[in-house]
Amino acid sequence: MKHLVVFTPSGKRGSFETGTPVLEAAQQLGVDLDSVCGGRGICSKCQVTPSFGDFPKHGVFVDESAVSAWNAIEQRYHDKRGLKPNRRLGCQLKIQGDLIVDVPAESQVHKQVIRKAASSRKIEMNPATKLYYVEVLEPDMHEPKGDLERLKTALAEQWNIDDTHASISIVKKLQSILRKGDWGVTVAVYSTPSESLRRIVNIWPGYHDASIYGLAIDLGSTTIAAHLTDLRSGKVIESSGVMNPQIRFGEDLMSRVSYAMMNADGASAMTNEVRKAINKLVLELAESAKIEPEDILEVVFVCNPVMHHLLLGIDPVELGQAPFALATSDALYLDAKDLNLVSLIDDARI
Numbered sequence: 240m241k242h243l244v245v246f247t248p249s250g251k252r253g254s255f256e257t258g259t260p261v262l263e264a265a266q267q268l269g270v271d272l273d274s275v276c277g278g279r280g281i282c283s284k285c286q287v288t289p290s291f292g293d294f295p296k297h298g299v300f301v302d303e304s305a306v307s308a309w310n311a312i313e314q315r316y317h318d319k320r321g322l323k324p325n326r327r328l329g330c331q332l333k334i335q336g337d338l339i340v341d342v343p344a345e346s347q348v349h350k351q352v353i354r355k356a357a358s359s360r361k362i363e364m365n366p367a368t369k370l371y372y373v374e375v376l377e378p379d380m381h382e383p384k385g386d387l388e389r390l391k392t393a394l395a396e397q398w399n400i401d402d403t404h405a406s407i408s409i410v411k412k413l414q415s416i417l418r419k420g421d422w423g424v425t426v427a428v429y430s431t432p433s434e435s436l437r438r439i440v441n442i443w444p445g446y447h448d449a450s451i452y453g454l455a456i457d458l459g460s461t462t463i464a465a466h467l468t469d470l471r472s473g474k475v476i477e478s479s480g481v482m483n484p485q486i487r488f489g490e491d492l493m494s495r496v497s498y499a500m501m502n503a504d505g506a507s508a509m510t511n512e513v514r515k516a517i518n519k520l521v522l523e524l525a526e527s528a529k530i531e532p533e534d535i536l537e538v539v540f541v542c543n544p545v546m547h548h549l550l551l552g553i554d555p556v557e558l559g560q561a562p563f564a565l566a567t568s569d570a571l572y573l574d575a576k577d578l579n580l581v582s583l584i585d586d587a588r589i
């Protein structure tokens with residue numbers, strides 16, 4: 240038997256068989272309902288609120304019996320963390336009659352947030368790095384395959400994520416994490432349209448019950464300002480700044496370029512100084528926000544051309560003379576280890 244289900248605020252609607260989980264109905268209709276654990280009842284990202292009564296606007300009357308009873312998984316989550324009144328887990332809630340389901344803002348992946356402190360633009364959340372919980376097949380003597388290959392298969396089968404790439408740093412810690420998590424792991428995957436490869440950025444045993452973070456850094460010739468941002472909520476959770484220590488090599492940009500021209504190790508000395516300051520800033524921000532630096536998975540830098548070259552370890556000498564050619568004028572995608580940002584994990588994306 241099929242029942243009409245209407246999701247608010249999107250207004251998306253469709254008919255579903257008795258017993259279909261609300262999360263599955265949402266995914267089929269393309270409703271923006273979050274899930275990290277793939278419906279296993281551990282992440283609680285899929286929270287929804289069913290509404291009961293008469294809804295003439297939608298042509299639906301919703302009876303209390305239209306939803307399955309509160310189950311043990313919901314009770315377990317409620318006892319541990321607490322669910323707000325009338326909230327249910329969309330992956331546990333089964334459709335049994337015509338239904339109106341509200342998806343609260345915090346359960347929407349692409350929720351809109353307004354960041355007044357940084358600017359007043361509306362931003363649609365679409366982070367490049369997301370967490371996925373997967374259950375990986377245990378090794379089998381008769382199916383000789385590596386742990387990494389079985390992890391990739393799990394990502395493809397459970398989340399439709401193909402072509403994932405893992406660096407040697409990930410491969411080195413993979414075996415102990417898989418066993419510690421009893422073959423259940425949370426994987427942070429970074430993907431952007433500009434890169435065909437998807438990268439495994441970090442991995443944790445079991446369900447990683449913490450958020451992941453990004454840093455936005457404005458690297459100026461006088462100051463370095465950084466905003467630590469929660470990649471799930473979009474909130475700026477901490478901001479800080481330090482003086483650019485390169486100032487002792489020259490007050491302004493051109494005097495730093497001159498310093499690089501006149502001293503054989505000048506450019507590399509300035510590169511080392513600024514990277515040291517950034518590493519210190521990252522650790523201070525993580526400490527004051529009470530988060531682990533290993534949960535910072537992305538950093539975006541903006542800077543003028545001279546700061547850009549010096550951060551990347553490129554000699555800025557061409558910027559000091561006409562026609563002022565940049566080594567590259569496009570954005571670069573790097574790993575933290577490429578810039579020797581040792582306060583971050585090797586694979587954090589820059």
Ligand code: FES
Nearest residue numbers: 278280282283330
């Ligand atoms: S999808 Fe994770 S708890 Fe429902």
